[in-house]
Amino acid sequence: xxxxxxxxxxxxxxxxxxxxxxxxxxxxxxxxxxxxxxxxxxxxxxxxxxxxxxxxxxxxxxxxxxxxxxxxxxxxxxxxxxxxxxxxxxxxxxxxxxxxxxxxxxxxxxxxxxxxxxxxxxxxxxxxxxxxxxxxxxxxxxxxx
Numbered sequence: 001x002x003x004x005x006x007x008x009x010x011x012x013x014x015x016x017x018x019x020x021x022x023x024x025x026x027x028x029x030x031x032x033x034x035x036x037x038x039x040x041x042x043x044x045x046x047x048x049x050x051x052x053x054x055x056x057x058x059x060x061x062x063x064x065x066x067x068x069x070x071x072x073x074x075x076x077x078x079x080x081x082x083x084x085x086x087x088x089x090x091x092x093x094x095x096x097x098x099x100x101x102x103x104x105x106x107x108x109x110x111x112x113x114x115x116x117x118x119x120x121x122x123x124x125x126x127x128x129x130x131x132x133x134x135x136x137x138x139x140x141x142x143x144x145x
Contacts, residue, residue: 041094057134081125
């Protein structure tokens, strides 16, 4: 009898997974991860093109990267933002990183990114519903395969 119960429960559970898989998975925003221009990427991710240039955001990145497959990037800000974004202008998909901050989190991140070619990097911080941006240009000396 236990085997029949196991099969019945397994059948019901697997049927549920086949019917409602979207509800069980994390939200995926396809418009943020599609090939587009940098202006369209700002519009898709931020919902606006009105971004104020700020000197309170610092981007630390080598001015010349030797390998485009691993470009180290560090971004920090004195703004108390609730969201952080990183865009690479000439990548096929300009949005590289998005992070939501909770509570008193420090707006700082460090990661290695892949760049298609020499391009501008944009770090955007959202504070109080307004977007603030800093940018820097990175030269790529050798392309990754």
